[in-house]
Amino acid sequence: MPEAMTAPMGDGFEQAARDAVYRAMFTRRDVRSHFLPTPLEDEVLAQLLLAAHHAPSVGFMQPWNFIVIRDAARRAEVRDLFLAAREQELPAVVEERQALYRKLKLEGICESALNICITCDRERSKGSPLGRWHNPEMDLYSTVCAVQNFWLAARAEGVGVGWVSIIEPKALKNLLSIPEHVTPIAYLCVGRVSEFAPKPDLETHGWGRRLPLPDLIMSETFGGQGEAPLKSTASRLNGFVVERACAADQRVAPAVPQREPPNEASALSFNSRNFDDASASLASQAGSGTWPAMVLK
Template structure:
């Protein structure tokens, strides 16, 4: 009997490598309060940055830069920006959730080993319209892919990452001396941690729950019904 061949799995990782990828995805956390006082080795940091640098980018534009922030005075100034932005955000939170919001730990700017600002240089590929002619924001999306690569690689290395999104963008640009054509995409707190939580913090404290994947799958058009078998498998995966 001739050996059967599965084209779909021909280029797949072996089971251990594949499982490790999913482990990094499912075990990734937005770290705020679990940072340890241990330093972050430059060799590890270089590997994480190299993973980020190998992210997909539309038109191979590679629009990212990585600003490494070690100076504590600058980090404290960033924390002041965060606190001011948080006060501005508070009135936008539903009244019944403001008390919970006030208790949330939403950054580890000064506790983490290092801060990194991932930026997008919007001039880097201005002479190359490939993939951007109809969608000029693709350089921004490409940079977000670099952030995700960095985050998953960090989880595989046992390194925590927390994304500080509560900040006024022009103020951050001034703090880090960015020219106008450079946009901050992610301000990250990075470093060794005591451990990773079993659940995302916001789920653990009751801020939200993970949506059902099956409810998000549509068939052929927005709102399209169908894909019953796929949805059933999705429900099984969700437990």
């Protein structure tokens, strides 16, 4: 990383750790078409769920739940919901892009090792308005933070994740018996993959491109001009950091790591971690569910 991105003091990470954080961010992909039939170990899945469970949440409300979906028949039903929703969405796509839309691979519901539906319990912090009095949707945003934690941890473990957003929420709630006061936030396809694509699929297929960051930086007010030095620095770092992260990723073989069985002294052993009660409970239950999850673009 360039010197400008290093922490000059305090308890910042060492250089290798910082590089790893940025690599996970810049090489994370929404996976749809590279899933392997390899099962996902409960130890790894539990670690990903622990990462999600330690996401920031407004008012420390922790509104999330994680429905693990393994059953092939149930996942096929979810895929049927996706196919129906895709046909409903198609007319909203401009006519000249409909052919491309039909060709895009937008889900891996049945191909992935398992699915996970991450939900938001909107009554979990009932009676505690901290952080929600003026912004009641903060529980939804907090749950999205859990999704991002899960996704980045998965990338670090060599696990692919695809977020399926083309699903009608009420139909999904009925299929997964989700209560009325609980909102499904993300339906994720999760599993080992043969590769992580060098670019997002939608960029590769010409659906869109990443917007230049300097064009999105404003000064003082929305649309405010200024911050020329910051914009110049952002533009310079973009090429350096992204290229470095992707180059490092290409030097690494497809990730299906051979993990040593954890022992009592291992950093990967749940017994050696100082978890709080909620985390320990989550770790003991991870991977034991019988429900799948969703996929996104």
